[in-house]
Amino acid sequence: MVVYAGQGENKRTMALLWRAHGAVQDADKVSPGPKQGLSVDEIVDAAVELADAEGMNAVSMRTVGKVLGRSGMALYTYVPSKGELVDLMYDRALGELPTRYDVSQGWRSAVVAWADDYWAFFLRHPWVLQVSSARPVLGPNEFASMDTVVRLFDGVELPALLLRRIVGTLANFVRGCVQTIAESRQAPGATGISDEEWWYARSAALAAVVPDFAQRYSALIRLETEGATPPDDDCTPYMERESTEQFKAGLEVLLDGIDASITKAAASAAGSAGAT
Amino acid sequence: MVVYAGQGENKRTMALLWRAHGAVQDADKVSPGPKQGLSVDEIVDAAVELADAEGMNAVSMRTVGKVLGRSGMALYTYVPSKGELVDLMYDRALGELPTRYDVSQGWRSAVVAWADDYWAFFLRHPWVLQVSSARPVLGPNEFASMDTVVRLFDGVELPALLLRRIVGTLANFVRGCVQTIAESRQAPGATGISDEEWWYARSAALAAVVPDFAQRYSALIRLETEGATPPDDDCTPYMERESTEQFKAGLEVLLDGIDASITKAAASAAGSAGAT
DNA sequence: TGCTAACCTCTTACGGTGTAATGGGTTAGG
DNA sequence: CCTAACCCATTACACCGTAAGAGGTTAGCA
Known part of the structure; x- marks a missing residue:
């Protein structure tokens, strides 16, 4: 399954990606209603963990929701669609990469x-x-x-x-x-x-x-x-x-x-x- | 959608791939019942055409069947599963590649x-x-x-x-x-x-x-x-x-x-x- | 000629997918 | 306390691959 990047409202996507988790809704906005029981980070973490362990095919809205003890649809409060979730997973994973290398040796x-x-x-x-x-x-x-x-x-x-x-x-x-x-x-x-x-x-x-x-x-x-590849002992x-x-x-x-x-x-x- | 090769009975798959269309059933076998209205080739052709035109996502058993005026399930008479169909599409497409190149110039x-x-x-x-x-x-x-x-x-x-x-x-x-x-x-x-x-x-x-x-x-x-890439006129x-x-x-x-x-x-x- | 058995095809059904729509429970501000 | 906003679950729809079963078609044989 190749997953395409969601192309929903670009602005919201960008806000999500660029760690504007607080700034998604314009900060000064009032917020009645129940507190969010989850966070985007939690969701992305769970999705990444699932993907690492069981592959991308195992990642569906429902399965990710289940890991977090919610229904699949609950995630749509935090993330506009699965495409955006995948984007977030992707960028989050890339965050693991080192950013500095020693170039003094050439x-x-x-x-x-x-x-x-x-x-x-x-x-x-x-x-x-x-x-x-x-x-x-x-x-x-x-x-x-x-x-x-x-x-x-x-x-x-x-x-x-x-x-x-x-x-x-x-x-x-x-x-x-x-x-x-x-x-x-x-x-x-x-x-x-x-x-x-x-x-x-x-x-x-x-x-x-x-x-x-x-x-x-x-x-x-x-x-x-x-x-022929030499049969290198290790298994x-x-x-x-x-x-x-x-x-x-x-x-x-x-x-x-x-x-x-x-x-x-x-x-x-x-x-x-x-x-x- | 990354599609994995079907790993069903290897023998049947190999027979299908290696143009043993006649030899799939052991040639000398009697065959009562209605003639086959389709052929593996027709099915693979239709699937490839569909994939070329509308992408792999558009290729499902049902859509391929529809192109050929059959139900999706009808294809299972000719092909063990979708995985094998994809294998056949793949190998068939590769058949287009040239096999000879002039190496006399280096x-x-x-x-x-x-x-x-x-x-x-x-x-x-x-x-x-x-x-x-x-x-x-x-x-x-x-x-x-x-x-x-x-x-x-x-x-x-x-x-x-x-x-x-x-x-x-x-x-x-x-x-x-x-x-x-x-x-x-x-x-x-x-x-x-x-x-x-x-x-x-x-x-x-x-x-x-x-x-x-x-x-x-x-x-x-x-x-x-x-x-910056020079803005090469063509569009x-x-x-x-x-x-x-x-x-x-x-x-x-x-x-x-x-x-x-x-x-x-x-x-x-x-x-x-x-x-x- | 009629029967039988093999075969092709379709329908139905199951569990899965993403997500639109609906409705109920929770909570903050007035 | 009421209301409006929000979180969340349920239901529903259209898709997917394919298992199971039913029904029509045909070749060979008696």
């Missing part, structure tokens, strides 16, 4: 540290990947996390436009890598059969149906036999180990590419400086 | 051509991104597309393990880039307000709520003002143009990184060859 080590944190973050909150990234939520922590990535390159000479794209590519890269793991953890069979069992059953069925596999996909077969599922390795290796490749970009940019800057 | 131009095709493919079928990538479908076209990517590097000297990771990173990269566009096209507001309008309304609300934005996110602001939505530019630039960076990997691999191969 950008490369800083980027690696950031990527590791980002990676771990998604593993802690896999459901975040299901929140639509099309239209940013524009919450405080989303901006903070973006700001943080940009500051990784603080001392580096790069055209702003190129830097923007590099930053985007880095974020995309981590997201893409971790998605495989995250989804396999949330898959319905996650509790039940393991990756290994699934693969075994599935590829057995495959072999039965497609006897000429090796001929049809010779390049794949060659890659698989030559470059993390196959898919996760594979993805982790790909993350590490892919990051190095990407960093080399960024390095090349920086070198090029420096050369062109020097060239134009020399020309003037 | 790997780099071939990879660029492939990336463009892959990109365009996802734009044609944005819903494919919503199909879980955790547990591959293992259909013929999925393997074919992977095989194709591997063959882009046919003449290149790279350790198999590294090549596998590079290939994975490339695929992840394109997926990640296109996701932004794809989701923005499928977003519920896609028919209604445009990207520009949304951004305008949303950031107006933002400015009202957060007056100290520029101080809190100075790095972002600097990036935004210095590296594609802001988000799409931005994403496309990021795709192009990011790909170049990534290719530079791959180049570096190849150089390194060659050096290490030469080194070890010289050492022995």
Whole structure:
């Protein structure tokens, strides 16, 4: 279930996101009627906890309400719709990300540290990947996390436009890598059969149906036999180990590419400086 | 809505995927009863068409059935569950991808051509991104597309393990880039307000709520003002143009990184060859 | 020809979703 | 104390995937 950001009244959404919990209703407003038995924070906390534990599919208005001992509809007093709740969950989770990295040792080590944190973050909150990234939520922590990535390159000479794209590519890269793991953890069979069992059953069925596999996909077969993942003793599922390795290796490749970009940019800057 | 691959009886699924439409029931079986009024192909076609036109959310058993003039339940005669139908849609769509690229001019131009095709493919079928990538479908076209990517590097000297990771990173990269566009096209507001309008309304609300934005996110602001996307005359939505530019630039960076990997691999191969 | 068994399809039903509408209980200010 | 505002629950509606069962259709056999 990909959940789209609610696009209700933007103003109320923004007020909720930017910690205007007190200022949602214009502060000086009188308020007869019973006190609120809940708070937006409580609701978001409960929803995040639920999503962490049982996946985004388990998060419904009713289930969140049940956790808090209310009906599902009660939440609509605090939050305009489920979309906004998801926005709040998203931005709240992002708040966990570190915002400072040491760039004194150069950008490369800083980027690696950031990527590791980002990676771990998604593993802690896999459901975040299901929140639509099309239209940013524009919450405080989303901006903070973006700001943080940009500051990784603080001392580096790069055209702003190129830097923007590099930053985007880095974020995309981590997201893409971790998605495989995250989804396999949330898959319905996650509790039940393991990756290994699934693969075994599935590829057995495959072999039965497609006897000429090796001929049809010779390049794949060659890659698989030559470059089999070494059976690293620890017992993390196959898919996760594979993805982790790909993350590490892919990051190095990407960093080399960024390095090349920086070198090029420096050369062109020097060239134009020399020309003037 | 992220849809997970059905994990029903693997054998039947595999038979369906690998075009064993005739061989689903063991060929020599007698068959009293009415002829099938539909075929798996028809159903998958209709579902893909629906998904292309109105997004994955519009694809339900009932809606697909309606397109074909049947009830939703009628489809269960042909397909064990919705999960398998999604698998079939996925593999069928992948069948559109080209499988041959000219590597005679070097790997780099071939990879660029492939990336463009892959990109365009996802734009044609944005819903494919919503199909879980955790547990591959293992259909013929999925393997074919992977095989194709591997063959882009046919003449290149790279350790198999590294090549596998590079290939994975490339695929992840394109997926990640296109996701932004794809989701923005499928977003519920896609028919209604445009990207520009949304951004305008949303950031107006933002400015009202957060007056100290520029101080809190100075790095972002600097990036935004210095590296503003040039207003390229054509009228594609802001988000799409931005994403496309990021795709192009990011790909170049990534290719530079791959180049570096190849150089390194060659050096290490030469080194070890010289050492022995 | 008529029967039977297998098969296709539809209807109904169940538990789930998000949320609009309604109404009752609680509490502050006048 | 009354009233108006507010919190919350109930009910209801339209959707979802699919289990269960009923009824029509057809091939093969007697």
